[in-house]
Amino acid sequence: MPRAVSVRFLGGLGEIGRNSLVISQGRDAVVIDCGVMFPKADMPGVDVVLPDYRYLVEADLDLHGVLVTHGHEDHIGALPHLLREVPMPVYGSAVTMAFARSRIEQSGVSGISYREVGDYQSVKVGPFDVEFIPVTHSIPGATAVAVSTHQGLILHTGDFKVDRTPVDSRAFGLDRMAALGAQGVRLLLSDSTNADEPGSSNSESSxxxxxxxxxxxxxxxxxxxxxxxxxxxxxxxxxxxxxxxxxxxxxxxxxxxxxxxxxxxxxxxxxxxxxxxxxxxxxxxxxxxxxxxxxxxxxxxxxxxxxxxxxxxxxxxxxxxxxxxxxxxxxxxxxxxxxxxxxxxxxxxxxxxxYPSVRRVHSSGHARRDELALLLTLVRPEFFVPVHGEYRHLAAHHQLALETGVVRGQARICGDGDEVLLSERGLASGVSRSGDYLYVDGEVGDINASVLRDRRSLSADGIVVTALTMAEGRKLVGEPEIFSFGWVHDEREEGLLLAIRDVVSATVNGLHDDQGVTHLKEQLKRRVGRYIREQTKRRPLVVPLVIEV
Structure with a gap:
């Protein structure tokens, strides 16, 4: 009996951007897309956010290639980071390969094989047969990918809209989608970005x-x-x-x-x-x-x-x-x-x-409900997982799938880090792992959620530094020094800093002989922070510095 096929979502489910997933059967695997998300207002100092591709680095997988659906940054922007860690071939349309190559080589990554695939062409990627099907989107050369596995066909739409009058006259492969549906699609993964928008999107040519x-x-x-x-x-x-x-x-x-x-x-x-x-x-x-x-x-x-x-x-x-x-x-x-x-x-x-709210100077590249319903009706998937969008988009697309005939229980909403397993018994949940954001601030992984919380605290409430020197026997040398930046600058500051110095001295004097510097720092952060909140209603970042002599 063939083993289950795994689909693990590395990003793009619950946010706009960092779209990426991996399909594996046994040790053989292919990746679909690897994009970035641009930082939000509450991510100070962050350049971009990556999908959590650490799974691909750490897992015991034979990665046969990245299948790229199109050349937008939220689908190709993280490729240089991934390929620097795990080199593998990159597959896609001629336009998509040109964008991907430019992005990757611009980042200093070399030695990557770029394999152009024509519309409706099938290629062998490891043990997988992969067909690239043209779709219309807001960039030329966009495709869906149909991946044949030993548990049946998995169809990933990429980002799309159903544009009847595309600017470049490259038609959406609706007939091919319908033919695949007639043959049997086990699992459909479909763009959800506009799933909560009624009707159909306007043609780009309009x-x-x-x-x-x-x-x-x-x-x-x-x-x-x-x-x-x-x-x-x-x-x-x-x-x-x-x-x-x-x-x-x-x-x-x-x-x-x-x-x-x-x-x-x-x-x-x-x-x-x-x-x-x-x-x-x-x-x-x-x-x-x-x-x-x-x-x-x-x-x-x-x-x-x-x-x-x-x-x-x-x-x-x-x-x-x-x-x-x-x-x-x-x-x-x-x-x-x-x-x-x-x-x-x-x-x-x-x-x-x-701008678009006052004049139709823009048309979205993503399908609305009527277009999504058309695709669901043509493909008639056995199982369905909405992808690419915030949770409200995924939920709206999930509901639409039920309304168009997908059996309840055979459509499910997943999140970043989730795994689903496709087998003879159906679609089941696998082992979830971290779907964390990977932040780029110069280097990948140099900062995490804790650092961002500190940065937000600094920007909102400032910083208070307590500096003290301790001699052997846990005795203070001289008076503690207190510095503040971006906290208070008025007639209260001098009195508050003197009072904080007293809090620091009392904390040190209450330290037991068997309690080390780590415990002291924790107590200083807690007690000084509490005193400041009581006196000012503010929450500056408290940084205790302890020098042992």
């Missing part, structure tokens, strides 16, 4: 029509269009609108410039090499009404091109009263305050801002 209208309405103003650097279909339509209105185009943002160059090399833009591009250094040489700027920074990121322009930190030009800024993207949950901070700043400058 955005181009709106952009042309907005360009025509703003003939007397300089235009800046902000979008994701990887949204090549959107960039293609912005370029077309600019050309149609006789505007030169200026690309601002290194990632944007890199991706446009990559798209040109792949022949993704119709008409051959781009013309009408100008360098940002020369932008003042042109009438503002004859220029369209394409910039990154749609999520309000501090280091982005738009943020520099809005807050007068760009050396070449600034935004003012004759500018219109078009936000051609949705706001990722958690980034709302950062985005509206930039929009408010643009208003202060007298600029006009246009």
């Amino acid at each position: 955005v181009g029509v709106v952009l042309e209208e907005v360009f025509a309405e703003n003939q007397d103003r300089r235009l800046t269009v902000v979008c994701f650097a990887s949204h090549l279909h959107r960039i293609q339509q912005i370029l077309a609108a600019a050309a149609g209105s006789g505007r030169k185009v200026c690309l601002v943002g290194r990632s944007l410039q890199r991706n446009v160059k990559l798209a040109e090399q792949l022949g993704l833009f119709p008409g051959g090499p781009l013309t009408g591009l100008i360098d940002v250094e020369a932008i003042d040489d042109y009438d503002p009404t004859s220029v369209c700027v394409i910039a990154t920074g749609s999520q309000g990121e501090h280091s982005s091109a738009l943020h520099r322009l809005a807050f007068a930190k760009d050396p070449w030009f600034t935004i003012g009263e004759r500018d219109t800024v078009i936000f051609s993207s949705d706001t990722i949950p958690g980034n709302e305050s950062a985005v509206y901070r930039v929009i408010n700043q643009l208003a202060r400058l007298g600029a006009r801002a246009i």
Whole structure:
């Protein structure tokens, strides 16, 4: 009897980003995607967040390759970190491989094999037969992957929408999905990002029509269009609108410039090499009404091109009263305050801002309920697990699966770190393990949740340092010294610091001979912290320093 096939979720279930999972039968395994999540407001100092791929490093598995569904950062951004630890081949469409190769090699990882797979092509990856099926999304070359195992077919949709009129005319493989459904899909893993949104998503090509209208309405103003650097279909339509209105185009943002160059090399833009591009250094040489700027920074990121322009930190030009800024993207949950901070700043400058809630200048790349229901109906999976989304998205998709015919008990909601086992007996829970965030702050794993709590405490309430010197016999040498930073700076400070010194002295004097420095530090943190809370209602980080002489 064949052993059960394991599906372990390393990230992407309960959050937007860090999408990754591993399918294994026996020791043989393949990974699907390995992406990053961008840090939230309560993660000070964090660059990006990775899926918990430590399982892949520690487990006794033969990893035959990474199957990459598409080239967005939340699906490929963590590949350099994983492949540095566990080198293996990377599989995907030509466009996806170009994005993945650029991302990996840019990070200094070499020696990786990149294997391009055509639409509807099947390849052997270890013992697994894997078919790549075209889907429509907000980046060219997106695919679903169908993995044949000895427990039947596992179909992973990747990120998708059902776009009937895609910009590049590359059709969604609905017929192939239906054929697989007729043959029998044991387990469907499907994108849930918009599962709580009714109806269907708008076609990407509809955005181009709106952009042309907005360009025509703003003939007397300089235009800046902000979008994701990887949204090549959107960039293609912005370029077309600019050309149609006789505007030169200026690309601002290194990632944007890199991706446009990559798209040109792949022949993704119709008409051959781009013309009408100008360098940002020369932008003042042109009438503002004859220029369209394409910039990154749609999520309000501090280091982005738009943020520099809005807050007068760009050396070449600034935004003012004759500018219109078009936000051609949705706001990722958690980034709302950062985005509206930039929009408010643009208003202060007298600029006009246009964003999706006031004009249809964006269409999501993720399927809504009607599209998800269509796929569920075509595929008719025996078992179903929603993936890619916050818990509310997973719950909505789970309910939709039940409404479209998946038997109750054969659809389940999983979380990061969970494992499901597919066998002749059905789908069962396996052994869950950590689905923790791996934080990157310069290096991977240098910080953890405890460090972040300390950072949040520092930012909210400051720090109090108690420094004391102890001689042999647990005797104080001199008076304890108390320092505070970002705590209180008023007439109370001197008196509070003297009182804290008394608390420290009393704590040391109450120490028994058999109680060491570790115990003393714990007591100092507890007693000083309690005293400060009682006196000020604040909770600064208390750091005891003890020097033994």
